Amino acid sequence: MQGSSLVGKAILLVLLLLACTGTALAAEDATMGMSPPVFFLVFLLVCIIIGIVAVLGGVGGGVVFTPLMMGFTDIDTFIIRATGLFVAMAGALVAARPFLRRGLANVRLLFFAAVPYATFAVIGALLAGYVKETMGATGDALVKLSLGVLVIFIALLILFGGKRVEYPEVKNVDSLSERLGLAMAYWEESLGGVVDYKVTRSPVAILLFCGVGLISGMFGLGAGWAMVPVFNLVMLAPLKVAAACSKVLIGIGDTAAIWPYIMGGGIFPLFAVPCMIGLIVGTLIGAKIMLRVKAGFVRYLIIAIMFGSGLKLLQSGLTGLGYL
């Protein structure tokens, strides 16, 4: 109960801060009445709350951060995408260590998936820059519109998506997976024993990793929402392995995608640093609160936030294209 009340307060604070941001945007003063230190602290606080809510909802901070910032602030989409990728990457790199030390993340599976994912994450980032450069405001509006559709799709996926399976049963292993020898074993604490598992459908997974990488690089999102189902429901890896591999892979793929943005001058420390610290601190706090709150409530909260952001992005996109 104490945890639920804390989450309630956090939600109110997010809404209040977003409302303040909106009000501030409407003000005449160019700096919206905020000095740089105040801006730093406000974004630190907002991102701590985003981090808490995201981890409680079972998604990465970047997936909530990018649509919220793009939907509710006028900050340039290129800068938001760059910062979104950066915060998703930093969080994933910090979280990867325990998964790799315990052998929960399968390195063979990881390096196999990292080739298509990282390649297409870079292509996505370059494509985003090309759209921005060649299409200007129309390109911005198209990006917002596409992201709006994508975010609503992710919310629907969370709402109606297939049930994830803790230990999927692999009946047939395809020849590629067999030849590559992707299967490994890990120590499962809750069972007090070793889980030997197989994976399958590698050719399909390669195509899916290409698509997920492209979306991640193009829109500046972490892609755990898509990668966990690919590992778990398509390749039939155990759920914990899928989640661990997804987290590590986000760190690798987003690193590939972030550099074109950095080289394009899209990262500003005044914006990126408080967001990075905030999301990492928020994730750590969220992980502790998670033990005390009802997951169902937070899941619906995330769905509501994503629907809200998605609709706002659709509205901004359509306005930018002159349809509204």
Add this chain to the structure above:
Amino acid sequence: MGREEAPKPPLAGVVYGEIAYWMVIVGMVIAIAGSFIYLTSGGYVDSECLLAHLWAGADVHTIWEECAGIDEVPHGHWYLGMLGYGDAIAMLGIAIACLAAVVGMWGSVAAMFKEKEMLFAVFALVVAVILTLAAMGVITLKH
């Protein structure tokens, strides 16, 4: 299931995890220190101007032109020549954090070769090369 002994985690994974984790932590500390200097004594990009342009939705080209007084977006590692400024130090920290996976992947490549996992060493090598080319600015967006 059935075995009672925990399998040893692959060296390549442990090497990657340790390098990535510690480099991000070091990068974060430098970025925080740089931000503190930036907020207290200014930087290469004027913070008030940056804030005003961020809120106004200005693009990166306008921000660099108006707030740093340069005609073009500085492609590449602009901060390395400006380390007397707080924001350049913070950017160095960000870059170190972003280099974590690059260095980690090269560590993994070495570990994979050491463990004679040749096929996966090649996969890791391909990823390490992609990450390195991106970090060197060979794969870049031009404005």
